Amino acid sequence: MFVDLNKCGVKPYKNEMSLYIHIPFCVSKCTYCNFCSFAGKQDYIPQYVQALCTEIEQKAQEFGYMLITSIYIGGGTPSFLPLGYITKILDCVKQKFKLSNNISITIEGNPNSLTKEKLQEYYNAKINRLSIGLQSANADVLKLLNRAHTTQEFINTIKTAQEIGFKNISADIIIGVPTQTLEDIKQTLNLLFSLNLQHISAYGLILEPNTPLYRLVKSGKLSPLPEDLQNQMYDFVVKELKQHGFIRYEISNFAKQGFKSQHNINYWQRGQYLGVGLDAYSFVKGLHWQNTNNLDKYIQQPNKKIKTEIExxxxxxxxxxxxxxxxxxxxxxxxxxxxxxxxxxxxxxxxxxxxxxxxxxxxxxxxxxxxxxxxxxxxxxxxx
Ligand SMILES: C[S@@+](CC[C@H](N)C(=O)[O-])C[C@H]1O[C@@H](n2cnc3c(N)ncnc32)[C@H](O)[C@@H]1O
Ligand code: SF4
Structure with missing residues (x-):
């Protein structure tokens, strides 16, 4: 479809964009998570990765002339893919697209699936940023969230990644979880401060309808945290992170100097991005579109755009x-x-x-x- 952006009053776009690659598989489903991710569907992985490479090739026919300035492999849990798959996906991208010289390539992962071998694979594939989900250092909170890892596994993963050579590591935490206390948050932050990380994302819990945690709260089995306590926790996080050199640059994101997420800044500056994979969202040349969130349909027709909208x-x-x-x-x-x-x-x-x-x-x-x-x-x- 041809869109004359000058006629709609929006300035023409540059020939550069970010690339998001969605991996929808997880070892188990967390009780708060409404993202497009599945537990127990690992049999689909080979076909899914094949479909992803087909989509990348087909999208390159349309957008291959554009320079890719950052790549984000997110999910789901990309590190859940067995050894070799991430390299295969990145090879497809590198064959079909031109990457900028100083490109930032991030992969999301969970401590229980980020083995030493996989970390080494990612390092060799020129992935230069890790985003690892901890959520909380408190065992009871991790259990309530149905996280499939312990705090010790998180610590071991960070240390192994640093030994391999990763110098840009981010951790995700969640604040405002029912039963969570200010003391839990303090412990979680103190742990992160001891690990020489470069970036921290601290998300306020969103109680998403259709999640087990939402149902527990709605049925009265679990009390939500009072709003003023949630605000107190957020203020505490901002203050503590600042004291430890992590400057807030977005509501939930904090970075040491020189370590802001290039990929996310592009979103917030309304830069262009191509999303490939299940449920992925794109915004290129004035068009917004989304891929299907149906796994079987995606595997059959990976390049099909749904819900296309002109800006x-x-x-x-x-x-x-x-x-x-x-x-x-x-x-x-x-x-x-x-x-x-x-x-x-x-x-x-x-x-x-x-x-x-x-x-x-x-x-x-x-x-x-x-x-x-x-x-x-x-x-x-x-x-x-
Ligand atoms: C979708 S996950 C993908 C990364 C990885 N699977 C993990 O769990 O760490 C990315 C981040 O989104 C955040 N998240 C997911 N659902 C959320 C919710 N309902 N409220 C707040 N944060 C949420 C979590 O902090 C999580 O680390
Ligand atoms: S591991 Fe991450 S993507 Fe998977 S269910 Fe948990 S929060 Fe969602």
Whole structure:
């Protein structure tokens, strides 16, 4: 489909993008997780990887002229794939696409499946960033979340990865889990501080409908944490991480100097990205589309796009605002005005007046910045 982006009022896009590769398999399903991931479907792995390579080849016929600036292999649990598969997938990408010289390649993994051999394989395949899920260092919380690993396994994995040579390692934790205490969070952070990590993602728990944890809370068997305790935990995490050199650059993301996630920054700056694999989402050249989330259908027709939408000037502006406000640096007003040939402060004065009067946002160095992160979602949704 040809889209004349100049006619829709959105500036033409560069010939570069990020690549997301989705691996939907897990050893078991965590009680809070609503991501497109399955436990017990490992028999599908060979066919799935074959379909993924077919999709990569077919997408390269359409977008092979674009430079790939970052790759993120996410899931699910990519490290659950047996030895050799990740190399095979990356070889398909390298054969069909041109990668930038300083490319960041991340793989997500869980401690129980990240063996020494797999870590060595990833290192040899030029993967230079690991994102490893711990969630909590407390055994009871890990049990409630049905995590398939212990804290000790996490520690061992980090040490092995560092011995192999990985110098950019991120850990995921979750805050606001029912039964969790401030003391648990302290222990979890202290453990992370002892391991010389470069990046930490601290996600506030989202109780996703259709998950066992949601049902436990809805049925009254488990009490949700009071909102003020959740806020206290978040503030504690921000303060402690800052004291240990991890600077917040997005609501849930903290990095040591020079270690922000290139791949995620591209999303938040509304850069282009191609997503391959089950349920993957793409945004390239003004088009948004999603792949099927049905495993059998994907394996039969891996290149089929569903739900294709053409960007409009309205959606482009809204996304730029919503994504920009997630970052600590805020929305770049000057760039917004240049990209959309407008005056942001005038165009959105009907929302801004109230937010500025109530000191929920501020303008600093020509950037619009949220001042109260606890209600960031509510503030962001004011623009919708
Ligand atoms: C989808 S997982 C993939 C990585 C890997 N399988 C793992 O579990 O670590 C990526 C991260 O999303 C976060 N996550 C998933 N579901 C969540 C939820 N309902 N609320 C908050 N964070 C969630 C977890 O912190 C997890 O580490
Ligand atoms: S291991 Fe990760 S992707 Fe799999 S169910 Fe748990 S949180 Fe979700």
């Amino acid at each position: 409009t000037i309205y959606t482009a502006k809204l996304e730029t605002i919503m994504l920009g406000l997630r970052m600590d640096s805020g929305l770049d007003i000057q760039k917004f005005n240049a990209d959309f040939n407008t005056d942001f402060l005038k165009e959105y004065s009907y929302v801004l007046e109230n937010l500025l009067n109530n000191k929920l946002v501020k303008i600093q160095n020509n950037h619009l910045i949220i001042t109260d992160q606890h209600i960031s979602n509510a503030i962001i949704s004011e623009f919708a």
